[in-house]
Amino acid sequence: MALSKGIFCLEGAWDQNRDLTNRLSVEQQLRMFEGAGICQVIHRDVATRPEFEHYLKEWLKRKYTPYPLGYLAFHGSRGTLSIGGTDVTLEELTDIIGLGRARDRILYFGSCSTMAAPETDLRAFCHKTGAKAIVGYTRQVGWMESAAFDCLLVPKLLTAISVKPVFTSLEKDYPSFVRRLGLRIATTKWATGRTIAEAVAPSLAA
Numbered sequence: 001m002a003l004s005k006g007i008f009c010l011e012g013a014w015d016q017n018r019d020l021t022n023r024l025s026v027e028q029q030l031r032m033f034e035g036a037g038i039c040q041v042i043h044r045d046v047a048t049r050p051e052f053e054h055y056l057k058e059w060l061k062r063k064y065t066p067y068p069l070g071y072l073a074f075h076g077s078r079g080t081l082s083i084g085g086t087d088v089t090l091e092e093l094t095d096i097i098g099l100g101r102a103r104d105r106i107l108y109f110g111s112c113s114t115m116a117a118p119e120t121d122l123r124a125f126c127h128k129t130g131a132k133a134i135v136g137y138t139r140q141v142g143w144m145e146s147a148a149f150d151c152l153l154v155p156k157l158l159t160a161i162s163v164k165p166v167f168t169s170l171e172k173d174y175p176s177f178v179r180r181l182g183l184r185i186a187t188t189k190w191a192t193g194r195t196i197a198e199a200v201a202p203s204l205a206a
Contacts, residue, residue, distance in 0.1 A: 005158045006040030006067035007033070008059045010052060012074040012083055013045075014143075026073045026110060029147055039158055042067060046074075048084040053096050060101045068105045068132075069157055076111025076136075079121060090117055090125050100130040106157055109136030110146065115184040122186035133163040138182030149177050167192045 007030055014024045030041045042064075046052045059070055075082040080089050088096075109115060115122065115136035126134060135157065137146075152174060156166045167185045171178045185192045 007069045007071050008067040009043045009071040010046045010055050038155055052083045070107045073110040076114040078113050079117035094128050097129045103130035106132050107134045112140045119191040122191050127188045133187045135185050138184050141181050
């Protein structure tokens with residue numbers, strides 16, 4: 001049986017000391033989804049910003065339309081991803097993607113605090129790139145908690161026609177996860193979790 005929608009995952013090194021014996025990776029969990037018939041998976045390890053830009057632009061090509069969920073698994077901070085030892089801001093990420101090139105796709109920031117950016121920045125990113133939505137966290141996230149939550153979140157993102165019900169259902173059924181991780185979803189018109197974001201970054205929340 002052919003699997004339906006897929007995930008295109010780019011993942012950075014989690015060990016700050018670049019210890020190559022460290023095998024921590026989201027790939028095993030994504031392969032579990034694949035083995036369970038939930039989705040197809042493309043996974044690439046990314047060590048440098050040029051690699052990141054190369055693979056991200058590959059994902060935007062028409063042939064990868066069956067992979068509408070872009071999972072960016074990196075260290076992060078408020079409004080940024082850390083790639084190859086450098087910070088990439090949402091504005092820079094917009095320039096890498098290009099105007100309207102992420103139409104009908106969802107970007108999931110599997111990183112700490114990236115979604116604690118101002119609401120105006122999150123919505124502007126979606127508007128400029130054409131992304132259906134961006135998803136991620138406003139808080140520091142633990143590895144085990146985020147891995148467990150992926151099992152609840154990722155299948156919903158893959159099948160969602162509208163992303164707002166995704167947040168609503170998760171907040172209703174798993175409120176502890178949602179608030180501990182600071183789950184936030186944004187589109188061109190709205191962003192959820194305003195109060196969560198304010199708790200993390202009161203000076204920046206829009």
